[in-house]
Amino acid sequence: MDSATITAVSSNGTYSFTKPNRDSITLVAGLGVEGDVHAGVTVKHRSRMAQDPTRPNLRQVHLIHQELFAEVGDEGFKVEPGQLGENVTTAGIDLLGLPAGTLLRLGAEAVVEVTGLRNPCLQIDAFQDGLLKQVVGRDAVGNIVPKAGIMSVVRTGGLVRPGDRITVELPAGPHQPLRRV
Template sequence: MTEPTAATATVLAVSSNGEYSFSKPNRESIHLLAGLGVEGDVHAGVTVKHRSRVARDPSQPNLRQVHLMHDELHEELRAAGSSVAGGQLGENITTRGLDLLGLPTGTRLHIGAEAVVEVTGLRNPCLQIEGFEDGLLARVAGRDEAGNVVRRAGIMGVVLAGGAVAPGDPIRVELPAEPHTALAPV
């Protein structure tokens, strides 16, 4: 079922890096490859590529092929004194006008003319974020009133259909069948 939950959702920035680093430089466009991720990005592949996960089990499926983050978080962080911009927190696609954290697992994001990314879960921010800016981890991960961890550093997904993605591209949301499952860290 397709829901018109984000009539104005767009791609604000796209980023990739062929080397391990926390931030990813902005690009004019990126190319998503079905089943792999972002072409030329260090995290692309069928099996997990994040160093901590590779150390535990390099044969795990890569549920983190594409990292998406909402610019509304960047805006909030800038209002609190941060200088963060698209790609600097490691995301591949920076969005605008879409409540990424409110999407259920299995949501399909149709991005641009051809690309489709299926949402697999939440990004679990780590201490590396402190290397970018002191105090940032506490602003993107915290606890709610009940003591549960709240992660706000974006979502992860796998590429179902490849294609070019560039700033200004529209994003169409296709929700999975109900009942919906809330996002959990992957």
């Protein structure tokens, strides 16, 4: 994971499936991406707000691995950074293999804590028909494994840019696998 880097950063101040790429984003401790519609202490995802708007926001920053774009590209889909709604696109790190509670230093200052897996939704098929099936896999025993990135909360704020390095700090064991949040 020595070569883990950020390849793109994205944010959007309005609800939209895709997020435009930016030159930089600012992470704010306890809130998320400054100016992003999903920033906040409590849930901001519309379906979760409908269930219980007082729940903590465990989905402040969405990270997705650029390698997924190549994987779905092999199946005929063209996906670019920000198009699946992520805030941070990464390369060279197995995001899905990280345990819950992992700290990721993004650039010089910002630190996020990994909370779980993104639960892919039907909007992915609205974006490109058939893509949802490509971003959901199965593990060795047949359990469904979402592959559309991970979610995190901001522990330390800071500026994040494409090209920034990612440093991983694993939590004390025993490690807990990521679950959908």
